[in-house]
Amino acid sequence: MCGIVAYIGQRRAAPLILDGLQRLEYRGYDSAGIGLMDSAGSFELHRSVGRVAALAESFEAGKISATLGIGHTRWATHGGVTVSNAHPQLSCHGQFLLVHNGVIENFRELRQFLVEREYSFASDTDTEVLVNWIEFCYRQESGVGIGILPQALRKALKGVQGTYGLALLCRDFPGTLLAARNGSPLLIGVGKEEHIVASDAAAIVTHTSQVIYLRDRELALMSGDELQVSTLQAEKVLTQVCAIDWAAEEVQKGPHEHYMHKEIHEQAQAITEALRGHVDERLASTRFGGIEPLAQELRGLHRLIFCACGSAWHACLEAEYLIEHYARIPVEVEYASEFRYRHPPLARHTLVIVVSQSGETLDTLAALAEAKRRGCSVMGITNVIGSSIARETDCGIYQHAGPEMGVASTKAFTSQLCLLAMLAIHLGRLRDLDYDEGLAFLRALRELPQKIEETLRLEQEISELAQRYAAHEQMLFLGRQTLFPIALEGALKLKEIAYVQAQGYPIAEMKHGPIALISEKCPSFIFETQASLFPKTRSNIQEIRARRGKVILVTTPDIPCDAGECEEHVVVPKTHPALQPILAIIPAQFFAYHVALLRGCDVDRPRNLAKSVTVE
Ligand code: M6R
Numbered sequence: 001m002c003g004i005v006a007y008i009g010q011r012r013a014a015p016l017i018l019d020g021l022q023r024l025e026y027r028g029y030d031s032a033g034i035g036l037m038d039s040a041g042s043f044e045l046h047r048s049v050g051r052v053a054a055l056a057e058s059f060e061a062g063k064i065s066a067t068l069g070i071g072h073t074r075w076a077t078h079g080g081v082t083v084s085n086a087h088p089q090l091s092c093h094g095q096f097l098l099v100h101n102g103v104i105e106n107f108r109e110l111r112q113f114l115v116e117r118e119y120s121f122a123s124d125t126d127t128e129v130l131v132n133w134i135e136f137c138y139r140q141e142s143g144v145g146i147g148i149l150p151q152a153l154r155k156a157l158k159g160v161q162g163t164y165g166l167a168l169l170c171r172d173f174p175g176t177l178l179a180a181r182n183g184s185p186l187l188i189g190v191g192k193e194e195h196i197v198a199s200d201a202a203a204i205v206t207h208t209s210q211v212i213y214l215r216d217r218e219l220a221l222m223s224g225d226e227l228q229v230s231t232l233q234a235e236k237v238l239t240q241v242c243a244i245d246w247a248a249e250e251v252q253k254g255p256h257e258h259y260m261h262k263e264i265h266e267q268a269q270a271i272t273e274a275l276r277g278h279v280d281e282r283l284a285s286t287r288f289g290g291i292e293p294l295a296q297e298l299r300g301l302h303r304l305i306f307c308a309c310g311s312a313w314h315a316c317l318e319a320e321y322l323i324e325h326y327a328r329i330p331v332e333v334e335y336a337s338e339f340r341y342r343h344p345p346l347a348r349h350t351l352v353i354v355v356s357q358s359g360e361t362l363d364t365l366a367a368l369a370e371a372k373r374r375g376c377s378v379m380g381i382t383n384v385i386g387s388s389i390a391r392e393t394d395c396g397i398y399q400h401a402g403p404e405m406g407v408a409s410t411k412a413f414t415s416q417l418c419l420l421a422m423l424a425i426h427l428g429r430l431r432d433l434d435y436d437e438g439l440a441f442l443r444a445l446r447e448l449p450q451k452i453e454e455t456l457r458l459e460q461e462i463s464e465l466a467q468r469y470a471a472h473e474q475m476l477f478l479g480r481q482t483l484f485p486i487a488l489e490g491a492l493k494l495k496e497i498a499y500v501q502a503q504g505y506p507i508a509e510m511k512h513g514p515i516a517l518i519s520e521k522c523p524s525f526i527f528e529t530q531a532s533l534f535p536k537t538r539s540n541i542q543e544i545r546a547r548r549g550k551v552i553l554v555t556t557p558d559i560p561c562d563a564g565e566c567e568e569h570v571v572v573p574k575t576h577p578a579l580q581p582i583l584a585i586i587p588a589q590f591f592a593y594h595v596a597l598l599r600g601c602d603v604d605r606p607r608n609l610a611k612s613v614t615v616e
Contacts, residue, residue, distance in 0.1 A: 001077075001610045002087075002101040003027035004186065005203045006070040006167035008177040008222050009194020013069035014061035020196070020203030021052045021073045023251055026259070026405050026604065026611040027199060028075025035088035035097040036066035041174040043097050047086040051605075068177060070167040072099035075610040078107070079124030088169075089128040091135035092119045095171050098131035101199060102163030102184040103615050110159070130160065134168065149173055150221050153180060154232050157219070163362065163614070167197050173223070180219035184614050185360045185388060188212045190241055193225040200360075200384070200612070202403060206248045212239045213386045242386055250402050258603045260406035260497070264589050268452040270401035270411040271582070274418045275445060284438030285429035286422040286445075293395045294351070294377055299430055301329050302349035305376075307336040307367035309613065311409040311492065312355040315416035317485040319353075319424065322578050326437075327427035336367035337616070352376045355420075357404055357412035358612040359387020366616075368392055381419055383412050397423075406604050407611050408497050410589050413489065414582045418448070421578040444576030451573040455586045458570060462587050465552065465568050466594035469523055475500055476514055477588070478507040479527035480537065486527050486581045490588030497606045498596035507540050518549040523567075525588060529556040529580050541566055554587050556580070 003024025007013040017034055032055040033047030044064065048055045052073055072087035079085035087099040092114075104110070107126035110133050115121075119132045137159070138152035149170055157164070163183030170176065179186055179197045189196035189204035189211050197220070198204050204211060214220060217232045229237040256262035280287045291298070304323060306316035313335060320331040334344075336354070340363065346352075352371035356364045359382035368389060371378050380393035383401050390396060401415040425433065425441045469475070475494060479487035488504035495502045505514050507526065518524070524544050528537040534555075541551050551566035556574040572583040596603050 001028055001075045001612060001614045002199070003073040003203070004071070004099050004101055004165060004167050004197065004199045006099070006177055006179065006197040007194065008068045009191065009225070010067060011194065012062065012064065013066050014064045016196070016207070017069050017071035018052065018056050018061050019206070020198060021055075021071045023202040024199055025052050025073050026407055028073050028610045029605050030074055030076050030081040031083070031086035032071070032073045033086045033088055034069060034071040035099070035169060036064055036069040037097070037169050037171070037174055038066045039174050041171045043090070043094070043169070043171065045088060045090065045097070047083050047088075049081055049083055049086065068169070068175065070097065070099045070169060070177070077103055077615055078126045084123045085125050087127055089123060089125060089131045091131045093135060095138065096131050096135050097169045098127060098134070099167050100127040100130055101165040101614060102182070104130050104160055104164065105162035106160065130164070130166075133159065138170070146173060146176065146221070146223065149176065149178060150219060150230065153178055153219055154234060157182070157232055165199060176221065176223040178219065178221055179214065181214045182216045183362065183365070186214045187386070188214065188220060188227065190227070195222045195225070195227060201244045201246060202251045202405065205244055205246050205251055209244045210241050211244055211386070212241055213391070215391070245385060246403050251405060258406065260408055260410060260593055260603050263404055263406050263411045264586070264593065265456060266402065267411045267414050267586070268449040268456070270399075270415045271418050271452060272449045273400040273402070274415045276400070278422060279442055279445065281442065283429065284435045284442065286426045288397050288423070288426065290397050291379055291395045294379060297351060297377055298427065300349055301351055301427070302347065304329055304331045305346075305350060305352045305371070306331065306333045306355060307339045307352060307364060307371070308355040309336050309361050309363050311413045311489055312357060312416060314485045314489040314492070315413055315420055316355055317488070318417055318482060318581055319420035321482045322421055322424035323427060326424045326433055326578070327431055329427060334367070336361070337363035340366040340370045346371070346374045346376055350376055352378045353381065354378060354389055354393065355381045355416055356389050357383045357399070357409055357416070359384040359389035360612050360614055362614045362616055365389060365392070381416060383415070405611070407606055407609050408493055408592070408603075414585065417582050418579070424578060441576055441578060444579055448575060448579055448582065451575050451583060452586070454573050455583050458572070458587055459590050462570065462590040463594040465570070466591055466598060469552070470595045470598035472521060472523055473501060474517065474522045475502045476510070476517065476522060476524040477502060477504040478510060478524055478540070480507050480530070480533060482577065482581050483527040483529065483584055486584050486588070489585055490525055490592070493589055493592035494595060496609060497592055497603050498599050498601055499607070500595065507537060510540060511543065515543065515547070518544055518547040520548040520550070523550040523552060525552045525554070525591065527554045527584050528559060529574070529584060531558050531560070534559050534561070538565065554584055
């Protein structure tokens, strides 16, 4: 949530920061700003409401010679969307300029403390409180030389409750950039005589693949091409430079109009990457090197708890069906935001699995911390190498789906579904799942990318269908068993990018309430791929149509649906039951995408949302 880019080096900072902000815009896009410092210590500040493009148009970045600067794209938390609330925020006496992600929870107390000392404020933000608090602490420090700067910042940050990822400039030290993190991601790209600080790799990858991940309660001091990292306790940190495995072109849209469209079409590739190295023909099973440290524990598991948010939570719900069916291990699926404040009994032999595309979702990180505090081993499934979840879990599996830039999750979701199905089979084979069943799954797994390609060819048909439904303001998504999480996910996609009131339900649950919504104004999107259960679904369809509700039905070719039984019939290829949800969701992704386009919505930057939710 919110994107930070800061630069120190030999190049002109302004164009580079603007370019980085544009790549991070999916993290927040209600306002943006940039602050530059010249060699004499003068600040130049540009801020505007709206997209980064509006900021870029408001001044001539290429003409500014400063080689040091900080930038921000905002997702508002404290204070409305106004220029004065945009970052960077300047301290009252003009000594510090700050960009900040996260939430300062004790900002009211700090503000009151500062007001009593004649500090004044021009914005409603907690960030302005923080920059003034830093200035106050700096002014209390005695001493000279650069050391005073990290010293003051440490003191200030120790007095702060909440989360931050920040980049800071000080007028008294013109060639110096500071960065610090606690709970909001921050990494430092290491180039030739330059450093680029950013909230995620997308802003860095076009310049360098070498990065240092800052950890919580660490701060970095960069001057010239030197970098020193230390803790809030002033202990020196030996940094490790890691390589980002994303290619620069992966963060670009290429021929696609939107990231979401690109990412829907990348699903066969993402699944191919998810399979790589995880298929064990000899054992008729799947294997995961990353979870070896827990091999013993996995054999004796009594219970699994999944924690996640949003689409990742839907993927976990799918895992509940599959793991209970194939591995016979009781599974619970918790919203990470609920788990952290509940007090669930966590008996021995319980493993917690957290799933997160970004690896930075604050609620999921908090659930992880709570599970560890309660003595559980925690496994992670995440797409972003080096992310907080990857670093803080005991072991885990990387999705390798490539960067997902669209705010609506698509390829990361299906890659999670695939990995979780593979995990179900892995756990099943560790217990009493039959050898032949394992082999049948592996066979289907190998054919899956090809079947995804076939399903993607439905786009034209679904875009035409979308035209007939784009004007509806409400819709139901209905499915049974493993297609119930798909119904939830289909509804979420339509809700978040097309702003249609869409609800997902188990289909048989419809008659217990949602049926009251059915009318010619509320169509239903129904998933059914189990031939044995189709007679039941057929009855539900009739109940809907008897009330003038229209039906869009997604099935496999073996479902005996007669012409005229529904308004629209979309057929996806047949695959193994554990993998069928992956094919079933694709028509719903296309539907949401095309309905959103027809309704004139900004598909990649839906209102009020951000890709990576790093606040509570
Ligand atoms: O990065 P994460 O997987 O932890 O993100 C979780 C949710 O914020 C995310 O899935 C969100 O619901 C998406 N907008 C769904 O499309």
